[in-house]
Amino acid sequence: MVKTTATIQCTNAQCGQAIPFDKTVCAECLTPVTKRYLHTLGTKLDFAQGELIGDRYICVSPQVVVDTKPREIPVLPSEVADRFLPYLKLFSCRNHIPQLYGQIALPMTVSKTKIWLAELGSFSHQEQERIWQDGQLLIPLLQAWGNASNLSKLNWLWQWARLWIPFQRQGVCSSLTDINLMGISSSLFKLVELNLDQAMVTLADLGETWQQLLPHSGQLSPLLQELCDRLISKSIVNPEYLVALLEGAMQSAAQxxxxxxxxxxxxxxxxxxxxxxxxxxxxxxxxxxxxxxxxxxxxxxxxxxxxxxxxxxxxxxxxxxxxxxxxxxxxxxxxxxxxxxxxxxxxxxxxxxxxxxxxxxxxxxxxxxxxxxxxxxxxxxxxxxxxxxxxxxxxxxxxxxxxxxxxxxxxxxxxxxxxxxxxxxxxxxxxxxxxxxxxxxxxxxxxxxxxxxxxxxxxxxxxxxxxxxxxxxxxxxxxxxxxxxxxxxxxxxxxxxxxxxxxxxxxxxxxxxxxxxxxxxxxxxRTTADTIPLDLQTLSQHLTIDPLLPEGDLTNFPFYRPK
Structure with missing residues (x-):
């Protein structure tokens, strides 16, 4: 981890001690040091690693900072700009998308644009070391994909597909077709930011995106290839049907x-x-x-x-x-x-x-x-x-x-x-x-x-x-x-x-x-290898969902309410 002269504020309100960055516990009150690693949305920073920005944030990389004052409320505007509304309205999907945190307050002479920050969870010290080295909050999906188990790969695809309907409602489906926005945190599939749709995005576009995973899919490749083909040919246009197919595949892999x-x-x-x-x-x-x-x-x-x-x-x-x-x-x-x-x-x-x-x-x-x-x-x-x-x-x-x-x-x-x-x-x-x-x-x-x-x-x-x-x-x-x-x-x-x-x-x-x-x-x-069906026919034979209907009953999607 890079050396920095910046200190972290103790989160104990009765203490408030300035703690050296390399420490994990406050020497005065023994409270663990809270280090919030944040992603800059869209903007890339032009600061040296370890440099203090706006008297508050330590630069880790062009798109990652650490908050040195975690007890204080970050700078926030009085109104919500339209381009950030999807982050708020998709708050129920917070396991998969960034949560808006605040803005970096910089003089106009330094930056004329507001730099937005977002949080993506809490990271272990081992992960923090990786973040300083890689400069990314999440392990990129393409990097994590090759060494993952079949069940993990299917799990990530399933989470990915479940986001389609809520993202479609907020006009950010193009985020799900940009593989550079995607990363992995343990079992969770996440995006580091959201893109507003500039044109209509369909499941065929998702199929083309999934094709980028094929070279490193191993035993899963035949199934994934068939899924991609059916999405691209528009023989699957119902997101619920896609989710159900992936659930069936996970059921087999989990055996x-x-x-x-x-x-x-x-x-x-x-x-x-x-x-x-x-x-x-x-x-x-x-x-x-x-x-x-x-x-x-x-x-x-x-x-x-x-x-x-x-x-x-x-x-x-x-x-x-x-x-x-x-x-x-x-x-x-x-x-x-x-x-x-x-x-x-x-x-x-x-x-x-x-x-x-x-x-x-x-x-x-x-x-x-x-x-x-x-x-x-x-x-x-x-x-x-x-x-x-x-x-x-x-x-x-x-x-x-x-x-x-x-x-x-x-x-x-x-x-x-x-x-x-x-x-x-x-x-x-x-x-x-x-x-x-x-x-x-x-x-x-x-x-x-x-x-x-x-x-x-x-x-x-x-x-x-x-x-x-x-x-x-x-x-x-x-x-x-x-x-x-x-x-x-x-x-x-x-x-x-x-x-x-x-x-x-x-x-x-x-x-x-x-x-x-x-x-x-x-x-x-339980056995030496996962069990994966070789084709979609096995997975679809018990499904009652129509693959050509644009939406089903949505019970597999976030925001679902039974009533």
């Missing part, structure tokens, strides 16, 4: 892999509360080991709302209902239907909601006296992890490369961003920005929209589910690498990690109840 799980939960009232409205599953303090295909890995965290007489009742009832129904959803391998699984999860969440809502109505509870709960839930079926959330409890994914918040809070701040009214870093400062827009049990289920997404298990990783007693004040961003990532290398037991996180929640925050679940997934070969 060569086995997943083992370790799961541990803890909950605590915290130092300032006299009772605990949170609840979790499995029972706190009991390590669960789930080898191979035995059992259904299931983790749930609920944060009750409505005071002692209601919050803990709502969270407890949700846990009881979902821990009973969710494990029974499983599908046989030859009849696998992820839409069915997603719909069943939605139904069971709504049933839990209606039970609590019915109690509220029967007891004539109104306004703030109505009880409810947030929900985050992770359940694995085969190679797929289904992630569900309602409210502002969160799910993160931690790998050896970095950490990614997978959920988008159901609060006013996030809603303002999705509507294109505000920048996220600004919206979370609003006095009412953290107010929930939905929770389990507060209204009838026809007004509830559970957020359900699917994550493909193609490598080792850890899912963190937590209430805001831990996630508030960016504690996960500060401590994930120190307190969670060592589990992956066997340097830390999962039980000790959860205990350490709970201690952090109580000592660094301490304003609320805290509940934490860690679900560690380890992926290992």
């Amino acid at each position: 060569g892999l086995q997943r083992d799980y370790r799961l541990y939960t803890l909950t605590d009232a915290g130092p300032t509360r006299d009772h605990n409205e949170d609840a979790c599953f499995p029972e706190p303090g009991n390590l669960k080991l789930i080898p191979g295909d035995e059992g259904v890995p299931l983790a749930i965290v609920c944060d009750g709302i409505g005071g002692h007489e209601g919050g803990e009742v709502a969270s407890g009832k949700s846990i009881k209902a979902l821990s009973t129904t969710i494990p029974n959803i499983g599908m046989a391998a030859d009849t696998w239907n992820s839409n069915h699984i997603r719909q069943q999860i939605d139904n069971f969440v709504c049933e839990a909601n209606d039970e609590i809502n019915g109690i509220n109505d029967a007891e004539l509870r109104e306004d703030r006296k109505r009880m409810g709960t947030t929900l985050v839930m992770a359940v694995a079926y085969g190679h797929e992890m289904y992630l569900t959330h309602v409210g502002d409890s969160r799910i993160y994914f931690i790998s050896s490369q970095g950490a990614q918040q997978l959920t988008v809070d159901d609060d006013l701040a996030s809603r303002e961003v999705r509507l294109g009214y505000a920048f996220y870093r600004d919206a979370i400062q609003y006095p009412s920005g953290g107010a929930l827009v939905q929770a389990i049990g507060m209204n009838q289920s026809n007004n509830l929209y559970p957020n359900i997404q699917k994550f493909i298990l193609d490598r080792d990783g850890i899912f963190l589910l937590c209430s805001d007693g831990l996630s508030d004040f960016d504690r996960v961003e500060e401590y994930w690498e120190q307190e969670i990532m060592p589990i992956l290398s066997g340097q830390l037991d999962i039980e000790d990690a959860v205990k350490n996180l709970l201690h952090l929640a109580n000592t660094k925050n301490g304003h609320d109840n805290s509940t934490i679940a860690l679900l560690h997934c380890q992926v290992r070969p």
Whole structure:
């Protein structure tokens, strides 16, 4: 890593120490140093590596900087320019696109244009070293492609295809046909920026883009070639059909892999509360080991709302209902239907909601006296992890490369961003920005929209589910690498990690109840090679989707709402 005389501001508000850049922990308060690596949108910087820009950002490369003042709100304009609206309106796709961060404030004599910055997640120290060497936040797709497993390649293609409809709605589909914008962060397919469409873009253009992957696709080449041919010839124009084909291919590729799980939960009232409205599953303090295909890995965290007489009742009832129904959803391998699984999860969440809502109505509870709960839930079926959330409890994914918040809070701040009214870093400062827009049990289920997404298990990783007693004040961003990532290398037991996180929640925050679940997934070969169908006929024989319809029911796409 290059030497620089610049320092990083400690994120501890009671400290604020200027920390030498090469340090990882503040010497005064022992808070881990937060280094936010950011991408410059469109503009290439003309500064030396290590140079301080605008009295705030360290230049890493022409398109990467590090924020030296992570505790301070970045410079943001009062209005959102039209060309940046897609970034905001696609906020629900934040796992795959950059999140607008702010602008570099430079004198007019230096630059007459505003330099926009965007963030793409948190990076491990090892990844930070790579970024300084390569000058890129993400590993380029073409570079990652050749050494990836068949399941990983199909996973990235699947994520790519799922972005088509939301990108089409925002007029940025051309971004999906520019392979230079694409990179990989662990299991996630990402773009470093978005291009506004200047002409009509079709799936045929996507097929031509995918042809660039063929020389390094190995065993996957025949299948990918056939997909490209059908896209280019316009015998596939329905994005949903394309997604379904890739899901079938992943189902086959996943047969060569086995997943083992370790799961541990803890909950605590915290130092300032006299009772605990949170609840979790499995029972706190009991390590669960789930080898191979035995059992259904299931983790749930609920944060009750409505005071002692209601919050803990709502969270407890949700846990009881979902821990009973969710494990029974499983599908046989030859009849696998992820839409069915997603719909069943939605139904069971709504049933839990209606039970609590019915109690509220029967007891004539109104306004703030109505009880409810947030929900985050992770359940694995085969190679797929289904992630569900309602409210502002969160799910993160931690790998050896970095950490990614997978959920988008159901609060006013996030809603303002999705509507294109505000920048996220600004919206979370609003006095009412953290107010929930939905929770389990507060209204009838026809007004509830559970957020359900699917994550493909193609490598080792850890899912963190937590209430805001831990996630508030960016504690996960500060401590994930120190307190969670060592589990992956066997340097830390999962039980000790959860205990350490709970201690952090109580000592660094301490304003609320805290509940934490860690679900560690380890992926290992079951056979010597993946099993890949040789042609699309095998994959399409059970599909009922018309490949020539421009849109289907969209259940595979971000923004999907069952109702």
